Amino acid sequence: MYVVLVVLMLLIPIPIYFAFRSLFENKHNRKGIQAVKDAYKRVIKRYTLSISEVNKFGNRLIAIDRTMGKLVLVVYKNGITWEKCISLDEVMFCQIIKTTNKVSGCIQKVIMELTLSNNHGIINFLFFHETLDDMGDLPHRLKRSQYWKKRFNIK
Numbered sequence: 001m002y003v004v005l006v007v008l009m010l011l012i013p014i015p016i017y018f019a020f021r022s023l024f025e026n027k028h029n030r031k032g033i034q035a036v037k038d039a040y041k042r043v044i045k046r047y048t049l050s051i052s053e054v055n056k057f058g059n060r061l062i063a064i065d066r067t068m069g070k071l072v073l074v075v076y077k078n079g080i081t082w083e084k085c086i087s088l089d090e091v092m093f094c095q096i097i098k099t100t101n102k103v104s105g106c107i108q109k110v111i112m113e114l115t116l117s118n119n120h121g122i123i124n125f126l127f128f129h130e131t132l133d134d135m136g137d138l139p140h141r142l143k144r145s146q147y148w149k150k151r152f153n154i155k
Helices: 002-011 013-047 135-153
Strands: 053-057 060-065 070-077 080-087 091-100 107-116 122-129
Touching: 002 013, 013 060, 013 070, 013 080, 053 135, 060 122, 070 122, 091 135, 107 135, 122 135
Parallel strands: none
Antiparallel strands: 053 060, 060 070, 070 080, 091 107, 107 122
């Protein structure tokens, strides 16, 4: 009898730990989603945009306003929200960079790199990262990155 009680006392904290952990992760994820939504609304209001297309990838968002020729990028990471509104006329070059693991050959990152005119630099937008995103999302994210690259070439 005492052995059963001891075993139960040792095993019961494990499911409680995982329940609290998942509850905390969901709360943190919801905070990121809300931060992205709020930043997106701020950018739309600030630049009076009428968005024609938008895609959200975890705590990252990309949108385009075809009528005004603007690109909106929003990223939430480590409690900080980064938002950028870029004129499509500033984008000189767009390429998709896939970083692979040299040992396994698996794709680790998919980044869209935007080169801006007038030495305004390079902007990277992360479509996929193996530690942040689910590997099952990789094929969809690759297609989305290629789709967005084509959207810049149509002016």
